[in-house]
Amino acid sequence: MSTRLRINGKSHQVDLPDDVPLLWVLRDNVGLTGTKYGCGVAACGACTVHIDGVAVRSCQVALGDVDGDITTIEGLGKPGAMAVIQQAWVDHQVAQCGYCQSGQIMQAASLLAENPSPTDADIDEAMQGNLCRCGTYPRIRAAVHTAASKMKEV
Template identity: 55%
Template sequence: MAYRLKINGEIHELDVEGDLPLLWAVRDYLNLTGSKFGCGLAQCGACTMHVDGVATRTCVLSISQAEGKEITTIEGLTSVAGKAVKQAWVDAQVPQCGYCQSGQVMSATALLESNSNPTDAEIEAAMSGNICRCGTYSRIKSGIKLAAQAINAVEVA
């Protein structure tokens, strides 16, 4: 059956089974490999994309459920917050192995898009679904605060 997916602003038609998770549709069929596979159970957050603006674990979201939604992957992350987070990740030297970081960036961006000045507790609540075995948590937190400053500076200006 054919499914129409709107990903990073473009419509893609896929003739696949409806239970295909969005993650694998994007990775294997659309060749956008920035979103990662880590657990397949919505436990680690490596596959996080924005679905209608909400940080979503796409390893368990079937394309039949994703049809009709606005989907953004790391490749299409061009919002003010998204750019600020990506830059902050470089400035705070957040990544180590980097495998989880697309998901971290997507979760962090979704947080900042709904709350541009999060407290430590709010950051922890929003980010504890994203595992990083390299243990970059302190720098993720610093990176989010750096990005928040950059976003708020833009808004003030």
């Protein structure tokens, strides 16, 4: 079936069955490989993207169920100008292996869109479904606080 998607502000036409997970559409058909495959059962958060600004696990969203604009990690910032949350990740040296970080950033961006002044508890709750094998959780929390502060300055 032919489906038109709006991804990172651009229109994409894909000819795939409705039951194909959005993750594979993004990676294999559209060529946006920043969204990672981790577990395939929505337990790790590596595949997190936004649909109309809401964080979703793209491994569990069927193409036929997509209703709204999709934003991937590639759509957060612009070449030469990272999004505030991305810059906070760099400033706090969050990434070690880096595999889970696109999903972490997308989840954090969704949190900050909903709650521009999160507490530690808010951050922990929002980020609990995103796993980091390297254990950079204290840096993630610090980066979210920094991004929240910088977003208030703008």
